[in-house]
Amino acid sequence: MKTVWVNTVNNDYPIEIAPHLMQNTAAFGQVFNRFAQAVVITDENVRKLYGRQLVNQLRQSGLQTELLSVPPGEPSKSMNQVGKLFTRLIERQITRQAVIVALGGGVVGDLAGFVAATYLRGVNLIQVPTTLLAQVDSSVGGKVGINHRLGKNLIGSFYQPQHVLIDPYVLQTLEMRERRAGAAEVIKYGLIADSGLFAQLETSLEALLDLTDIDFVATVIEQCCHIKADIVGQDEREQSFRALLNFGHTVGHALENATQYRVFLHGEAVAYGMLAALHLSIDSLCSTSLERAIQLIRRLSLPPIPQSITVDQLLSAMQQDKKRRPSGQTWILLKTIGSAFMSENLPEIRVRQVLNDVLLARRVKK
Ligand SMILES: NC(=O)c1ccc[n+]([C@@H]2O[C@H](COP(=O)([O-])OP(=O)(O)OC[C@H]3O[C@@H](n4cnc5c(N)ncnc54)[C@H](O)[C@@H]3O)[C@@H](O)[C@H]2O)c1
Ligand SMILES: [Zn+2]
Structure with missing residues (x-):
C-alpha cells in the first residue's frame, strides 16, 4: 500500500494506492469503521462494474449502505442531478454522521463531492476514483462542483475528502x-x-x-x-x-x-x-x-x-x-x-x- 498525505488548512488526509484495494476487506474496514451509514454515489457504467463490490465491502464493514447512481457523462454535473440526489438523501434520512462515497470518474467525484459539501452543510466524503484522470487529478485537492448552462464548473466549492482510495486495477475496464x-x-x-x-x-x-x-x-x-x-x-x-x-x-x-x-x-x-x-x-x-x-x-x-x-x-x-x-x-x-x-x-x-x-x-x- 502506498500512502500520500495531503495537508490542507482544515484537514490532513491520506490517499491510499494499491492494486486490488477494492477487494481488500481489511483495508476497507480500517477506513470505514468510524461510520455507521454510507451512501455510494456513482454513474450507471461504474455501478454495473464495481457498485455491488463496493457496497458489499461497506456492508461487511458494518455500514448500512445505499447505492445511488446518475447517468454517465458531463451533463450529470447539473443542478438537476444535485436536486435529485438531495431528495433521495432526505427521503432515506441520511444524517450528518454518514459518509458519501464518490465511486467513479471526475464527473462523479465533482458531483458527489458537491453534494457532500452542501447536504446538511457538509457530510463526510471519501473519494474512490476509477478513471486515470480522477486517480491522478480530480479526486485530489478538494475542488468539487457542477456546471451551469452558461459555463463549465462555475458552481462549486473547495471541500476536502477524508480519504482517497485508489485501486489502479479498475483501470482495466476503462476504454x-x-x-x-x-x-x-x-x-x-x-x-x-x-x-x-x-x-x-x-x-x-x-x-x-x-x-x-x-x-x-x-x-x-x-x-x-x-x-x-x-x-x-x-x-x-x-x-x-x-x-x-x-x-x-x-x-x-x-x-x-x-x-x-x-x-x-x-x-x-x-x-x-x-x-x-x-x-x-x-x-x-x-x-x-x-x-x-x-x-x-x-x-x-x-x-x-x-x-x-x-x-x-x-x-x-x-x-x-x-x-x-x-x-x-x-x-x-x-x-x-x-x-x-x-x-x-x-x-x-x-x-x-x-x-x-x-x-x-x-x-x-x-
Ligand atoms: N475537481 C477537479 O480538480 C477536477 C480536475 C480535473 C477534471 N475534473 C472534472 O472531471 C471530469 C472528467 O472526469 P473523467 O475524465 O474521469 O470523466 P468521467 O467521469 O465522465 O468518466 C469517463 C467515462 O468512463 C466511465 N468509467 C469510469 N470509470 C470506469 C472504469 N473503471 N471502467 C470503465 N468505465 C469507467 C464513466 O462512466 C464515463 O463514461 C470533468 O467534469 C472535469 O471538469 C475535475
Ligand atoms: Zn485537467
Whole structure:
C-alpha cells in the first residue's frame, strides 16, 4: 500500500494506492469503521462494474449502505442531478454522521463531492476514483462542483475528502481513449514538476496505457498524487501557485469550448493546449526539451482538430475563461522539463501565430 498525505488548512488526509484495494476487506474496514451509514454515489457504467463490490465491502464493514447512481457523462454535473440526489438523501434520512462515497470518474467525484459539501452543510466524503484522470487529478485537492448552462464548473466549492482510495486495477475496464486522456495529465505533471517522471514516461508510456505492470501504474499514480498534494498543500485555494496545474489548460479549455465539449475528452484538449504552451515557452525552453515534450505528447494519438475551428474562436473562448485574472490572461509556461512558471499577458500576435501554426495546421475536414 502506498500512502500520500495531503495537508490542507482544515484537514490532513491520506490517499491510499494499491492494486486490488477494492477487494481488500481489511483495508476497507480500517477506513470505514468510524461510520455507521454510507451512501455510494456513482454513474450507471461504474455501478454495473464495481457498485455491488463496493457496497458489499461497506456492508461487511458494518455500514448500512445505499447505492445511488446518475447517468454517465458531463451533463450529470447539473443542478438537476444535485436536486435529485438531495431528495433521495432526505427521503432515506441520511444524517450528518454518514459518509458519501464518490465511486467513479471526475464527473462523479465533482458531483458527489458537491453534494457532500452542501447536504446538511457538509457530510463526510471519501473519494474512490476509477478513471486515470480522477486517480491522478480530480479526486485530489478538494475542488468539487457542477456546471451551469452558461459555463463549465462555475458552481462549486473547495471541500476536502477524508480519504482517497485508489485501486489502479479498475483501470482495466476503462476504454483506451479515456486512459490516454488521463495520461495527458500525467505527462503534465512530468513537465511542470518532475523531470524523472517525464523520463520514465518517455521509456514506458505504453506500459502505463496498457497496464502491463500494475505496480508501475501504481507508482506513477503515487508520483502524480505527490505533486498535486504538494501544490495543493501550499496553495489550496489557487491564489497563486496552484495555477501551475493549469499548464496546457488555457488553450485546452478554449478547444473544448469551441467544439461544444463534443469532440475532445478533457485530457485530449489539454494535450493540444500543452503543445501550444510549449511553443509559447521558446524564450525559456531549449529546443531539445521542446522536441522531447512534443514527441511524448504525440504518442497519445490525439484525435484531429476539426477544420471549422478558427484562431478567433479560440481567442474569444480564452477571454471567457473564468480563470482569467482582471489583469489579463495568465499563461503557464515551462522553464525546463520539470519546472513551470506563470507569465502575464503574452503578446496577442504571438499567441495567434502559435495557435495557427501549432494547432490549426493539424485541422482535418469533418
Ligand atoms: N475537481 C477537479 O480538480 C477536477 C480536475 C480535473 C477534471 N475534473 C472534472 O472531471 C471530469 C472528467 O472526469 P473523467 O475524465 O474521469 O470523466 P468521467 O467521469 O465522465 O468518466 C469517463 C467515462 O468512463 C466511465 N468509467 C469510469 N470509470 C470506469 C472504469 N473503471 N471502467 C470503465 N468505465 C469507467 C464513466 O462512466 C464515463 O463514461 C470533468 O467534469 C472535469 O471538469 C475535475
Ligand atoms: Zn485537467
